[in-house]
Amino acid sequence: MVRTARFSEDDFIDATMALVAEGGPAAATMQAIARQVGAPTGSIYHRFESRSAVLGAAWNAAYGSFVKALAPLLREGRPREAALAILPWSRENERRARFLLLNEPIALFEDTPPPAPLREELERLENEFDGAFRACVAGCGDGTVRDEELARAKFLIFDAPIAILRPHLVKGGPLPLFAERMIAELHVGMPIAATRDGSMRTVGAA
């Protein structure tokens, strides 16, 4: 190293997350990112090869943190705890939560996909998350994983909790207690995995 850098990779990543969380993907122009950091536009290109590289790095960082919080609980066969873990994670990572949970990756990357290394890292993360879901479903049921069971698990543990939180993430303020109650209730009333005789069993009743 020959000159101390004033702006780190993470500076740009954080600025990008903040801008997208605030005003959607289109708000994160290169100029806006630079302005937020207090750097000239061109400096970003010393850290990232393109805009989609910045967005991709930000996405991987947020998604990686999220998966790290949930996957272990899934592999331990505790889907209810995994679903509820989204709440503290969102509270402790407010910016990341708004960035990750209120945006579709397809909307972020629709123009130009991130460079290969970032795509590969994302794929690893997705496989890790998917594997955790499969392990969880296999543990709850009779060992085999059917499409329906996987869809049920992903809905109960991921999509439904996010749908419950979304209005509050959009609005801003704190996540209300009844949102937590709603997530917990989902796991009492709805079956996740088939038992050997073809009936369904709920998780909460285990």
Next chain:
Amino acid sequence: MVRTARFSEDDFIDATMALVAEGGPAAATMQAIARQVGAPTGSIYHRFESRSAVLGAAWNAAYGSFVKALAPLLREGRPREAALAILPWSRENERRARFLLLNEPIALFEDTPPPAPLREELERLENEFDGAFRACVAGCGDGTVRDEELARAKFLIFDAPIAILRPHLVKGGPLPLFAERMIAELHVGMPIAATRDGSMRTVGAA
């Protein structure tokens, strides 16, 4: 009128929905819309004052159709039927469903909001939908509508069913039977409205 129009307002609206349903909001450039219809770019501006007017008109059309399908069932106090009605609506309006249910309005309009008349029409539709939810919740409970109850109803009848359908809408093919089963089960296991004594009652058990 002195010359028969070759391209109608609806032609452009349909083309816009198709493009967004296929490739996201960014795919619906004015040139792409024109190409899809077979018209020159400039012709769009004889029907719509701007791109956001086209997107706004398309959104209102899809949302209006959706609200028309669900609101009456809500006002009749049949939340379960309303939730399940999303399925046939999506099957009969595949393009509209992908356009409406896979896109956030915030992503469509983040750059420039649609002109005032369209915004007002959208607000009317939203109020109509919200009013239907409130009527439904008031009918199920003791007449008053608390925030939590409204949130529960909107989740059970709108957000959760859409979260269940989303993966299949994205993938394309037909909506599987088990998706319908999952929506129905939600309404058996989860309470929607508080009764006078503070306990919750489910809709399916009514």
Next chain:
DNA sequence: AGCATTCTAAAATGCGTATTCTAATTGACA
């Protein structure tokens, strides 16, 4: 100190897009 290297800095470029402009065409009506 002098050099090589990595960074900041800011202006310049180029491209894709929405929007506007100008001209040509159409067809109901007098």
Next chain:
DNA sequence: TGTCAATTAGAATACGCATTTTAGAATGCT
């Protein structure tokens, strides 16, 4: 059949943005 306003038609414009370029500044190493 001639008129004329609405429409088609397609090129021209303007602008915002990602990206590149060029110049200058800072730091560790010799």
